[in-house]
Structure formats: structure tokens, C-alpha cells
Amino acid sequence: QNETMLEQVDAKPMLKTLTQPEFRWPVVGDELGGSYQWSAGQWSLLRTLAEMRNQHSKSVLIRLYVSPDDKNSSYYIIKLDQASLSLPSREDYITNTSSALAYRAALLSLMVDTAVMLGAPHKAALAQMEKALAFETKLAxxxxPYENRTSENMYNKYTLSRLQRTIPQFDWLGFVRAVVESKTDPARSISSAEPVIVRAPQYFKDLFKLIDATDPRTVANYVQWRTVFSRITTLSRRFLYRYLDYAQVTTGATSLTPRWDKCVNYVENSLVYATGRLFVNTYFQEDKKHMMEELIEGVRWAFIDMLEKENDWMDQQTKTRAIDKAHAVLAKVGYPEFILNDTYLNEDLKQLEFNETDYYGNVMQTLRFIAQSDLAWLRKSVPRTEWFTNPTTVNAFYSSSTNQISKSLSYGAIGVIVGHELTHGFDNNGRKYDKNGNLDQWWSNSSVTAFNEKTQCMIDQYNRYHWKEAGLNVRNQILNLLTSQWLNK
Known part of the structure; x- marks a missing residue:
């Protein structure tokens, strides 16, 4: 990337974004005027949220995405959920630990300084960003909370018309249409009869009560801040260094990632199949793929053998179904075959035209491309063979809805990682999905009770661990609780 050009254009690409009616930032527009000026009468929260999703691949307040229906895993469905916040966790807003207070102070300072760097006066920026952060704190x-977001609680199927009757303050049909419909894909037309999974109904009820009780300027300042926040690191070095000051507090980062490293990572994570193809061509050894496939079969056999011979708490009927599910787990190793097909890759990328002098524009192109990647699956049946990771990723994953493990080539202690991922199919979340990836109660009540007792034993154990230097106990380790209870005596 031409770094001299990045310094020359400085904030101009971002300022150009802020002239679009959906992306005008009130606190900046007050000072710059003209096409930057925000007006409550002309502003539409719906259009802004939709265009953030479409153009920036960014979900704020409402997360809309397409993925397999949890109870009918052969078909894709639209899902609506709560969205993430500026800070990493909900607790950073609602607790007064020293770290949470430091995070909030660093965030407010970044919000104010970013607005000032884009043209807002400091006094106005401070006053308006304090209100925006107070709004986000109420959002938090x-x-x-995570512990209440169980698979069952989050599976609430509505039609859009029923959702409209339930939460009438927002035009749900208009929003879904603005995000999902496509001129090039007539199959994606949306009516009020469209089924959606509403993963957080109570959150949406509370959200629109909060929005209705908040000055639209504050809501707009907050929402627009989130757009700018997501793009700070695509600007010049003064923005990068200001972000680093914030990251030092929240992540401990002490230096900037070199721009070449950022660019390589960005291309790798955005154009996953094209970069994956280059990786496979250069580094992938086919015999290692076969070796891994054999290793996975060995781990599968060992898991089933242990289940049959050593598990003493699961009843036989559930155990038989668990063995069926273990046999059904689809192993994916290395890369999908289609990335060897030039025609397929070129068709996927034909809409992208990059310019080496327009870094910000290149990023925005890829974001629009990524924003469509899940929406394009609507109306299609789910291929269990579909991949969701890059061949260059050295990691392992388990997917509940497709009952599959994916593993890119690794030369370390891979067996334990494969075993780890296999057990996710039988942990506190994975056990709720059957061998076809459908949300279904296939365990007996007695096995569920025994499982929960052993799970609680592990939680209690972790809760007793004390970190002397920090004066804290380890928080509940529910997030990635494995089924060590298979082995637990």
C-alpha cells in the first residue's frame, strides 16, 4: 500500500462518507455545515442501520444475518439478534471495577478526540459523546447476558407481520427489505409473511423503549460513532496512533501493527478463497491431508470406544444416539475442492476492482462484498460440505448446525485439538443438536440431569480458583466448557 498517499488524503475518505445522508455525524456536522449537517427531520434510523449493514458490514443495535434454521438445518433463514457494543463485554459498562472504569474513560476519550480530529469543537464533542456513551451504557x-442466551431461549420463530405487531415502534419489513432484497437476485424478495428467528425478543422490546426515550441526536451520535470507530484504522497515522492509545488500555497493545502486516491480514480475511488458493498452491502437501483424515478417524474411534466402555452416567438409549452422532460428524481437512476451480473463484471476485492509490475505497469494496456473503444463501438449501474458514487458518472448529469439524493443516499436537472439537458436539450447546444439526432434545432427562451435575462440579471448581495478585476469583468458565465430564470420575 502507498503509505505516502494515505498520509496525503488523511481524513478525506472518512469525511466523504460523513456527507452521505445515512452517515452524517451530528457532532461533526454542526461545525462543518453544508452536506455534513445532520437534521433530525431528515434522519432515518432504519436507513442508517440498513446502510451500515450493507456498506460497512457493520451491525449496530440490530444484527441481521442469514444462517441455517436451527430446527430445520437444511434451509437458511433470516435471524435478528442484539448487536455488540464498542467495548468488548457487557460487564465493562455495568461494573465499577478498576479495569471497567479505565475502559470507559479510554473509550470516551477516543470518542471525543476522534470527533475533534474530524472537525468538531472539543467542548461540543465532550458534551455530546458523554450522552452517547450514557446511551450505550443503557444498551449494555x-x-x-450470555448465560441466558441458550439455544432454546434464542429460537423464537416469527413472521415479520407478527414481529411488527409485537414491537410496532420499528418498520421491520422495511428494514429487512433494505438489507436483504437484491435487484440481481429476485428470489430474495421479502413479504410480511417472511419467517425470521428473533433471538432476543425482550432486548428488542427494551431497545425501542430506550430509543423512544432518548433524544434522536444522541441516538444518531452513537450509531454514527460506531461507523467511524470501525474505520479508524483505515485512515492516516495520526488516527492509528490515537487508536493505539485506546488499545493500550483495553488490550495492552504497545505498538502499531506494521501497515504491510495489516494489509496482508486484511486481504487474507476478506478474500478467503483467493488467498486460500495461493496458500494451497505454494505450501499444501496432499499427503498431509490424507494423514489428517486418518488421524481424525482415529480420534473418532477413540471417542466412541471411551463412550461405550468408560462412560457410566449416560443411559444406553442416549449413548446409542451419541455414538450415531459421533459417526455422523463430517470432517473437513485443509481446503474445499472448489478453490482449485479458477472459473468459480473468478466469478466470485468479478465485482471487485481494486486501486492501489485508494486504500479506503478498497476496504469499502471488500466490506460490501462481505456484507452479501451470508445474504446470498437465502432461498438455497444448506450444503453440509460448505466451508466457513480460510485454508490459511491454522485452527479447528465445530459447527452445531452442520455437525462438522474443519481443520486446516497443522504440525503441532493436532490430535488433542481434534478431540477438543469433537467433544463440542456433546457439550452444553452441541448436545442440543442432533446428528443432522437440528435443535432437538435427543438426550433422556436422566442423562441431562447427570450432565448438569458434572458441569456444575467443574464450574464450582473454577469458581474456587483465586488470583492472588488481582484479588479476584476466576469467573464462571461456562463460555467454552468442554465435556471433560466424559472422562470425569
Whole structure:
């Protein structure tokens, strides 16, 4: 990337974004005027949220995405959920630990300074960003906490017309149409009868009560801040260094990632199949793929053998179904075959035209491309063979809805990683999905009770660990709780 050009254009690409009616930032527009000026009468929250999703691939307040229907895993469905916040976790807003207070102070300072760097006066920026952060703090309070976000609680199927009757303050049909419909894909037309999974109904009820009770300027300032926040690191070095000051507090980062490294990572994570193809061509050894496939079969056999011979708490009927599911797990190793097909890759990328002098424009192109990647699956049946990771990723994953493990080539202690991922199919979340990836109660009540007792034993154990230097106990380790209870005596 031409770094001299990045310094020359400085904030201009971002300022151009802020002239679009959907992306005008009130606190900046007050000072710059003209096409930057925000007006409550002309502003539409719906259009802004939709265009953030479409143009920036960014979900704020409402997350809309397309993925397999949890109870009918052969078909894709639209899902609506709560969205993430500026800071990493809900607790950063609602607790007063020293770290949470430091995070909030660093965030407010970044919000103010970013607005000032884009043209807002400091006094106005401070006053308006304090209100925006107060709004986000109220948002944090209504978010459904992780421990309440169980697969069953989040599976609430509505038609858009029923959702409209339930939460009438927002035009749900208009929003879904603005995000999902496509001139080039007539199959994606949306009516009020469209089924959607509403993963957080109570959050949405509370959200629109909060929005109705908040000055539209504050809501707009907050929403627009989130757009700018997501793009700060695509600007010149003064923005990068200001972001680094914030990251030092929140992540401990002490230096900037070199721009070449950022660019390589960005291309790798955005154009996953094209970069994956280059990786496979240069580094992938086919015999290692076969070796891994054999290793996975060995781990599968060992898991089933242990289940049959050593598990003493699961009843036989559930155990038989668990063995069926273990046999059904689809292993994916290395890369999908289609990335060897030039025609397929070129068709996927034909809409992209990059310019080496327009870094910000290149990023925005890829974001629009990524924003469509899940929406394009609507109306199609789910291929269990579909990949969701890059061949260059050295990691392992388990997917509940497709009952599959994916593993890129690794030369370390891979067996334990494969075993780890296999057990996710039988942990506190994975056990709720059957061998076809459908949300279905296939365990007996007695096995569920025994599982929960052993799970609680592990939680209690972790809760007793004390970190002397920090004066804290380890928080509940529910997030990635494995089924060590298969082995637990």
C-alpha cells in the first residue's frame, strides 16, 4: 500500500462518507455545515442501520444475518439478534471495577478526540459523546447476558407481520427489505409473511423503549460513532496512533501493527478463497491431508470406544444416539475442492476492482462484498460440505448446525485439538443438536440431569480458583466448557 498517499488524503475518505445522508455525524456536522449537517427531520434510523449493514458490514443495535434454521438445518433463514457494543463485554459498562472504569474513560476519550480530529469543537464533542456513551451504557443493561442466551431461549420463530405487531415502534419489513432484497437476485424478495428467528425478543422490546426515550441526536451520535470507530484504522497515522492509545488500555497493545502486516491480514480475511488458493498452491502437501483424515478417524474411534466402555452416567438409549452422532460428524481437512476451480473463484471476485492509490475505497469494496456473503444463501438449501474458514487458518472448529469439524493443516499436537472439537458436539450447546444439526432434545432427562451435575462440579471448581495478585476469583468458565465430564470420575 502507498503509505505516502494515505498520509496525503488523511481524513478525506472518512469525511466523504460523513456527507452521505445515512452517515452524517451530528457532532461533526454542526461545525462543518453544508452536506455534513445532520437534521433530525431528515434522519432515518432504519436507513442508517440498513446502510451500515450493507456498506460497512457493520451491525449496530440490530444484527441481521442469514444462517441455517436451527430446527430445520437444511434451509437458511433470516435471524435478528442484539448487536455488540464498542467495548468488548457487557460487564465493562455495568461494573465499577478498576479495569471497567479505565475502559470507559479510554473509550470516551477516543470518542471525543476522534470527533475533534474530524472537525468538531472539543467542548461540543465532550458534551455530546458523554450522552452517547450514557446511551450505550443503557444498551449494555438491556443486553441479554450470555448465560441466558441458550439455544432454546434464542429460537423464537416469527413472521415479520407478527414481529411488527409485537414491537410496532420499528418498520421491520422495511428494514429487512433494505438489507436483504437484491435487484440481481429476485428470489430474495421479502413479504410480511417472511419467517425470521428473533433471538432476543425482550432486548428488542427494551431497545425501542430506550430509543423512544432518548433524544434522536444522541441516538444518531452513537450509531454514527460506531461507523467511524470501525474505520479508524483505515485512515492516516495520526488516527492509528490515537487508536493505539485506546488499545493500550483495553488490550495492552504497545505498538502499531506494521501497515504491510495489516494489509496482508486484511486481504487474507476478506478474500478467503483467493488467498486460500495461493496458500494451497505454494505450501499444501496432499499427503498431509490424507494423514489428517486418518488421524481424525482415529480420534473418532477413540471417542466412541471411551463412550461405550468408560462412560457410566449416560443411559444406553442416549449413548446409542451419541455414538450415531459421533459417526455422523463430517470432517473437513485443509481446503474445499472448489478453490482449485479458477472459473468459480473468478466469478466470485468479478465485482471487485481494486486501486492501489485508494486504500479506503478498497476496504469499502471488500466490506460490501462481505456484507452479501451470508445474504446470498437465502432461498438455497444448506450444503453440509460448505466451508466457513480460510485454508490459511491454522485452527479447528465445530459447527452445531452442520455437525462438522474443519481443520486446516497443522504440525503441532493436532490430535488433542481434534478431540477438543469433537467433544463440542456433546457439550452444553452441541448436545442440543442432533446428528443432522437440528435443535432437538435427543438426550433422556436422566442423562441431562447427570450432565448438569458434572458441569456444575467443574464450574464450582473454577469458581474456587483465586488470583492472588488481582484479588479476584476466576469467573464462571461456562463460555467454552468442554465435556471433560466424559472422562470425569
Amino acid at each position: 443493561q438491556i443486553l441479554i
